[in-house]
Amino acid sequence: MEPIKSFSLSKEYLESLREGIDNQKIDFIQESLEGANVADIAAILDELNMEEALYVLRLLSAEIAADILIELEEDSLLRVIREMEPSELAAFIEHMDSDDAVDILILMSFKEREEVISYLTEKEKSANILDLLRYDEDSAGGLMAKEFIKANQNWNVVQTIEEIRRQAERVEKIFSIYVVDNKQHLLGRVSLKKIILAASDTKIMDIYEPDIVSVPTHADGEEVAEIMRKYDLESIPVVNAKNRLVGRITVDDVLDLIREQSEEDIQAMTGISADVEESDSIFKISKARLPWLLIGVIGGLMGAQIIGFFEEGLSKYIALASFIPLVAATGGNVGIQSSSLVVQTLASKSVFDDTPWQRFIKGVSIALVNGVVLGIFVFLVVHFVYGFESIFGVTVGLAMFCVVLLASFMGTVTPLVLDKFGINPAIASGPFITTANDLLGLAVYFGVAMALLKL
Amino acid sequence: MEPIKSFSLSKEYLESLREGIDNQKIDFIQESLEGANVADIAAILDELNMEEALYVLRLLSAEIAADILIELEEDSLLRVIREMEPSELAAFIEHMDSDDAVDILILMSFKEREEVISYLTEKEKSANILDLLRYDEDSAGGLMAKEFIKANQNWNVVQTIEEIRRQAERVEKIFSIYVVDNKQHLLGRVSLKKIILAASDTKIMDIYEPDIVSVPTHADGEEVAEIMRKYDLESIPVVNAKNRLVGRITVDDVLDLIREQSEEDIQAMTGISADVEESDSIFKISKARLPWLLIGVIGGLMGAQIIGFFEEGLSKYIALASFIPLVAATGGNVGIQSSSLVVQTLASKSVFDDTPWQRFIKGVSIALVNGVVLGIFVFLVVHFVYGFESIFGVTVGLAMFCVVLLASFMGTVTPLVLDKFGINPAIASGPFITTANDLLGLAVYFGVAMALLKL
Incomplete structure (x- = not known):
């Protein structure tokens, strides 16, 4: 055998x-x-x-x-x-x-x-x-468990150990024991370490740690994850509107949540609509990918319309066509960079963040710097290296400058607006917005060209 | 006052x-x-x-x-x-x-x-x-702390509590007590809960949990994070090559690591070179963003060379210019989708993953499905909606098909190759590779057009 x-x-x-x-x-x-x-x-x-x-x-x-x-x-x-x-x-x-x-x-x-x-x-x-x-699945209430151990502040260590014994079967992992008053209001926590080291008749009220961090049931899951990361917590108590202890969230659930959300963000950015993995079937993956590709294709077809609109000018100045990819790619890159910075800030909101107005000013300043540098660089290459006449160099350079400014603006504003409406702002770096930016960029490019080259 | x-x-x-x-x-x-x-x-x-x-x-x-x-x-x-x-x-x-x-x-x-x-x-x-x-900063050895509590399997509960008392000052957070033999080989763990509930003379060897998960000092930090997430661990013991217990990693350090790495991935994908935040100075942000924008611009300028090379054909068939953004955008979108799926799989490697060969076959199949769907869609719109002659519709549709196939291939292979060389594969979704794909796509588009339209 x-x-x-x-x-x-x-x-x-x-x-x-x-x-x-x-x-x-x-x-x-x-x-x-x-x-x-x-x-x-x-x-x-x-x-x-x-x-x-x-x-x-x-x-x-x-x-x-x-x-x-x-x-x-x-x-x-x-x-x-x-x-x-x-x-x-x-x-x-x-x-x-x-x-x-x-x-x-x-x-x-x-x-x-x-x-x-x-x-x-x-x-x-x-x-x-x-x-x-x-509770909503992604709120603190939806993440918390009802299995945890609490001790009344008036108990002593022996009574608390008795409670642990009673609940041992039901509560698998004990990190902290939460301390409450007679009305179940959360007062603080005491660690198992302290319980082990304290004398049996020590009152819980004499050894517990007040000033602990808790979250309300309606807190957003992402917020809870950020709080637990910031304060290095393995578990966090959840309280209701009356500050009564109603549950606890453990870090293992938060780790799963973080992983899911970072996958969701990347999928939003890359335009994969369902929750797919490489190991899924060919049909499932194609189905998840095609809708966003189609949006991109429809955008591209609309771009063809825009360019077709300028066809007369284009036929007079055929070199204009050569710089279409340059303008489109730069607009896309600038837009994604701007939006991803904003998304990153939104993910870890802080009271010291710039106000929307300060952000706007800063965004415009950065766009001006980048736009001027890239515009001049492009002018120099087009005129001196590629040997086009200077007015054409100025046209492409100026179009670049305008596109950088516009894409920065869209890249900064779009995620802020999406966030305001409760939509995942990472979508702003995704194919839909990027395609819209491409079309705007094309229109600007040809607009500038028509004006400067008098076509 | x-x-x-x-x-x-x-x-x-x-x-x-x-x-x-x-x-x-x-x-x-x-x-x-x-x-x-x-x-x-x-x-x-x-x-x-x-x-x-x-x-x-x-x-x-x-x-x-x-x-x-x-x-x-x-x-x-x-x-x-x-x-x-x-x-x-x-x-x-x-x-x-x-x-x-x-x-x-x-x-x-x-x-x-x-x-x-x-x-x-x-x-x-x-x-x-x-x-x-x-140890390397991002390895298990670089993440672990030397502050943890271990008990010899021959100790009883009282001796273990004595050890906890001795170390209490030095070790702030105690989740588990690791159990070792006389030669410091890791045998298992015992939870504080069990220590509290056991009788004083219980031997540790009778209550400890064997079969626990540990990591070697050289394990990659990302791998440690995935193991802790998968097995719901608050702390994990680290062992050396002889299975001797040398440290422990706590989940708070892993949370910081996960956050850093997901920020790094997004920055690699969006082409922001240094570790910047929206709150940094205008100069610092511009400096972090400009290098990648410049790469995109240089790519765009090279694209202009490629198109310039086909200028004669283009001037005969000016409508070709209109579909440049379509081809470029689709290539970019397909490439990013493919690479992000591969990157996601690489982040959570499993023994049940497809072999490279299976992946390749699958990637090609998905590309064929997407390429056929998009190619036919584009042909239909170009020919029937936009009213171009059918040979031109076929040209754009076939070019689409080729670009989808090529971009899928590049998007799948590039992250695998980068990973082999120990480079963060998320870069494959970033501006450098995307720009390279754009150029390839342009060359394919004009190549197909020259052949089919006999320009």
């Missing part, structure tokens, strides 16, 4: 697991997955099809399977939960933290969700889940 | 602090900063000039000042440490974790660094710092 292949994150193990599933080698599957990290098992299940993944999940304990479900990629997760009976899913959800349960339930229809929740046996858990479902 | 303005992260407080500094109101400064979070104080000092910031730092306790120094932005930090005597800086560094001390020392010349270290009174600290300075 061949020896049991132990678990590893490899194509070989994946193959042997598939074989095990085909031949229903239950022992092999259970033994090889024993002790493996749930995130690794999830990475393996992501590679299996729905039946295979479900088969493996059902061979594992509900506790382990619950942890794996949380770690699955969204499309594998969707495939699997669609196949499960509400009662089966509920059995897994019993073992999840409330925030993870909500992340899964949010993917289902209202009706399915209600059904799953009706199967939950723990009343506290279903109440917690229903509470969390009220 | 006017009441003391209490600390807040506001322009008003900043003004009153500046006034306090001018008038040497030491009491006001010390009292208003009392209890404020060090990250917030750092954000205020970032707004002050060097003399003002140094004045405030010197009024605070060395411990608080050390924590503030760590949180300063790099340029403020540089300004301040340049003014300090080595002995003064050493006094601050005494209060820092070894990894934070190294982050500051790394900014100085080798000679200055040695001098500061020579003033350190704690032998262990200077040994730790010298050890950490050996």
Whole structure:
């Protein structure tokens, strides 16, 4: 008999697991997955099809399977939960933290969700889940979990340790114990380290740290991430409008959020409409990419119209055509640079940021510097190196200057406007805006040329 | 007398602090900063000039000042440490974790660094710092701190708590206690929660968790971040080549790293050469942006040469000029989309990724789909909507098809090649490569046109 292949994150193990599933080698599957990290098992299940993944999940304990479900990629997760009976899913959800349960339930229809929740046996858990479902997914309320440990300021260390013991099963990770008064108002935190080192009869009120950072339930997820980064926090308490402690957010959820958002930003900038990965199917990737490419193509076709409009002038001065790519590319580059700087500032807002007016002045000043330098450079090359007559050099140089100014203006203003309307400002560096800028640049270029060259 | 303005992260407080500094109101400064979070104080000092910031730092306790120094932005930090005597800086560094001390020392010349270290009174600290300075800044060794708590597997809970007490002063944050054997080999971890709940005479070997994730000192920082995100870790142990525990990395350092790297990626994509922010001076921003704009301009000027080369054909068929922006923009968009997908995959490498050959086949297939769709669309518009003769429609459509194929190829291959040579692959979506793609696209367009239109 061949020896049991132990678990590893490899194509070989994946193959042997598939074989095990085909031949229903239950022992092999259970033994090889024993002790493996749930995130690794999830990475393996992501590679299996729905039946295979479900088969493996059902061979594992509900506790382990619950942890794996949380770690699955969204499309594998969707495939699997669609196949499960509400009662089966509920059995897994019993073992999840409330925030993870909500992340899964949010993917289902209202009706399915209600059904799953009706199967939950723990009343506290279903109440917690229903509470969390009220919040916007990307807000602090949507990110927080109801599983955390709090201590009344009047307790002593022994009472607090008793509370930790009571909750130990329910709360997997304890970083800090939050301290509240009799009305559940958040007062501060005390670290486990302090609890361990303090004498048993020490009152919590004598050792807790006041002046801690908390966030309201409605805070934006990105803001929470920035606060946790800035203040080096592993977890942050969430309070309601009355400053009552209602949840906590742990840094692992924030790390996932940051990763998702930076992917979203880059996808917005590069014009890929759905959440795709290189490993997705050809059809899915094409479908995600084509819409934005089409927008670019339509922009290009409109550009053809603009140039066609100046065709008479162009035929008199054919060299004008040669500098079309120069003008278009520079407009695009300047616009993207300007907008990405603004987007970066928007991502980490600070009270010391320049006012919109100061920004505007500064943006114009930088555009003037860049525009003058590039305009003169282009004039010099066109006139002296390429040997065109000076009026033509001036035309291209001046067009460059105007395009830099205009693209800077659009690149600065567009993300600010998008942000005002609650739209991801990273879109401003994306194909739609860039295409619009290209068209403006073309119009300016030919406008300047017609005027100066008297065509 | 006017009441003391209490600390807040506001322009008003900043003004009153500046006034306090001018008038040497030491009491006001010390009292208003009392209890404020060090990250917030750092954000205020970032707004002050060097003399003002140094004045405030010197009024605070060395411990608080050390924590503030760590949180300063790099340029403020540089300004301040340049003014300090080595002995003064050493006094601050005494209060820092070894990894934070190294982050500051790394900014100085080798000679200055040695001098500061020579003033350190704690032998262990200077040994730790010298050890950490050996590692590459962006590796696990460069990110780790020497301050962590380890327990021998043979200890019991009481002995472990004694160790925590001994180290409590030195190790601020304790998430886990790492468990080692007599030769300091990493065996696993035990959480503070378990320590609190276990009986005093429980042996560590009976309660620790084996099978934990660790990283070698040479692991890349980005990889460490991805591992901590994937496995939801707040801290990760670092081991040397002999699996001996040598340090730990905490999630707060990883959050900073992730933020820096996503900013770097976006700056590489948008062509901003130095690490600039919107709040920097006009001169600094222009200087960071101009080099890449110039590259784009030079590319554009080379494009003018290419078009000039086809000028005869162009003058016979002036409408060719109209579609230059279309071809250039589509090539750019396709290239950026392809490269950003590859960059995304490279950022989270997985053993289940497609092989280079599979990637190539897939990339070509997607390019074929996109190229055919866009080529036919363009042909239809040019011929039927714009009313050009069919051979011209075919020319533009076929050129589109070729450009999509070529740009996809370049967009897929370039980041892979850059990554092979250890260069940030995000540059592939940046101005340099995009400009090169534009030129190729132009050459293809005119090549196809010359052949089909027999010019």
